[in-house]
Amino acid sequence: MALVGKTAVVTGAAMGIGRALAEILLENGAKVALLDINEAAAERPLQALEQHFGAEKTIFLKCDVESEEQIRAAFKKTVEIFGGIDILCNNAGVLNETSWEKTISINLMGVIRGTYVALEQMNQLSGGRGGVIINMASMAGIGPLLSCPSYTASKFGVVGFTRAMAAASEASGYGIRFNAVCPGFVQTDLITNIPVRLGQFSNLAAATHKLVDVMGTIAVSDVAAAALELLIDDTKNGEALLVLQSGATYMQFPTFNPTQNKPL
Numbered sequence: 008m009a010l011v012g013k014t015a016v017v018t019g020a021a022m023g024i025g026r027a028l029a030e031i032l033l034e035n036g037a038k039v040a041l042l043d044i045n046e047a048a049a050e051r052p053l054q055a056l057e058q059h060f061g062a063e064k065t066i067f068l069k070c071d072v073e074s075e076e077q078i079r080a081a082f083k084k085t086v087e088i089f090g091g092i093d094i095l096c097n098n099a100g101v102l103n104e105t106s107w108e109k110t111i112s113i114n115l116m117g118v119i120r121g122t123y124v125a126l127e128q129m130n131q132l133s134g135g136r137g138g139v140i141i142n143m144a145s146m147a148g149i150g151p152l153l154s155c156p157s158y159t160a161s162k163f164g165v166v167g168f169t170r171a172m173a174a175a176s177e178a179s180g181y182g183i184r185f186n187a188v189c190p191g192f193v194q195t196d197l198i199t200n201i202p203v204r205l206g207q208f209s210n211l212a213a214a215t216h217k218l219v220d221v222m223g224t225i226a227v228s229d230v231a232a233a234a235l236e237l238l239i240d241d242t243k244n245g246e247a248l249l250v251l252q253s254g255a256t257y258m259q260f261p262t263f264n265p266t267q268n269k270p271l
């Protein structure tokens with residue numbers, strides 16, 4: 008899908024990966040609604056984006072992805088201003104093993120909430136224009152990260168939800184592609200103060216730091232470039248794209264043959 012003239016919504020867009028997603032969308036000609044719970048953090052980046060791409064190309068909307076009401080209001084405003092929604096990047100996320108219910112509510116339920124509300128605007132079966140939904144998962148959505156079981160569960164959930172929605176959309180004719188991005192460690196605030204974020208698993212902080220050292224970190228622009236590939240390539244649906252220092256790789260998952268009741 009060519010991005011020129013399209014409208015995108017990015018959650019968690021005030022900083023980190025979300026901000027980079029907004030930037031690459033704008034660079035490729037899309038209009039972007041930046042949603043975030045943290046209005047103050049969005050102020051400067053928004054000004055910079057407005058200066059660079061034009062104030063008419065961006066809008067900031069304060070939105071907590073834990074609230075279906077706030078998501079619906081933000082999407083409604085986006086449609087009023089930009090005329091529709093073609094792209095949703097469900098990116099907002101936290102790492103907080105102490106508040107594990109909040110971690111699931113933001114990282115997994117936030118993706119599901121955002122997707123279901125977006126369907127009301129995007130689904131071709133209900134008058135929408137179709138489009139693409141990108142869900143920000145993690146490498147921890149493919150293989151478990153020992154120090155953060157709840158975060159891992161949330162990201163496994165995001166990958167599973169994305170693959171199931173891709174199949175549902177294809178079978179039903181929503182006209183929407185669904186893909187997940189699965190980065191390794193990325194240089195953002197989320198990987199600072201790791202022991203505090205790990206809560207009862209803080210004893211495993213050293214093992215996690217060692218993993219960061221071994222794997223290295225990637226830049227937010229690497230993640231945005233991988234997401235761009237999934238946005239523009241119309242053949243990609245139900246993919247989980249692993250993004251590491253060595254490059255991006257499409258994950259292969261085991262398939263199951265129900266007639267033989269065994270893996271293929």
Ligand SMILES: NC(=O)C1=CN([C@@H]2O[C@H](COP(=O)(O)OP(=O)(O)OC[C@H]3O[C@@H](n4cnc5c(N)ncnc54)[C@H](O)[C@@H]3O)[C@@H](O)[C@H]2O)C=CC1
Nearest residue numbers: 019021022023024044045071072099100145192193195197
């Ligand atoms: N940094 C990393 O190493 C990796 C991050 N990810 C994922 O990428 C996504 C973005 O993370 P980063 O940019 O690294 O984190 P970050 O902490 O730099 O940015 C997260 C953004 O989400 C916003 N946010 C948090 N809770 C929210 C809520 N309830 N509603 C709306 N916005 C909310 C924050 O205000 C912030 O602007 C997350 O889903 C994270 O799990 C995935 C793999 C690796």
Ligand SMILES: CCCCCC(=O)CC\C=C/C=C/C=C/[C@@H](O)[C@@H](O)CCCC(=O)O
Nearest residue numbers: 145146147150151152153191192201215218
């Ligand atoms: C402090 C954690 C930040 C989490 C932010 C992320 O989403 C980054 C995830 C990055 C890497 C995940 C790696 C998972 C690897 C496992 O599947 C396994 O291959 C490694 C097992 C060893 C271990 O868990 O230490």
